[in-house]
Amino acid sequence: MLASLYWVTQISALAYPGSKAVDPPGEARFPQAKVAFPALALTALGYALERRRLARG
Template sequence: MAPPLAALYLPPGAPPPGAPPTSLDTGATLASLYWLTQISALAYPGSKAVDPPGTARFPQAKIAFPALALTGLGYLLERRRLARSGS
């Protein structure tokens, strides 16, 4: 529940010219935190990736790792685009 509430401090609309890309940084951070917490859940003692009858080791890996990588890639590409456009 915290990540959606954390995004509420951003004002709606486009930032003024020359303003730092706060919304881009915040959006990428919150999206990454979601996937990082899901991946790190296996580090807790006694935790498992599936319910008791399940036999899979970590089925979420097929979604979590690519989604985290795509979030990082999208962030880097947008930062590069903003740097080139002078925003």
């Protein structure tokens, strides 16, 4: 779970007023999305699978 904090903070930075995903004169809209969203999805999948495994005993 701690590993996902990096990606969560990176994505949440876009919620701040006036912030952008790239530095000027950046052309890309959100290049980190190619890595951030799949990394978060894999972390969530691993968390869910481990919770299920632990619940079974």
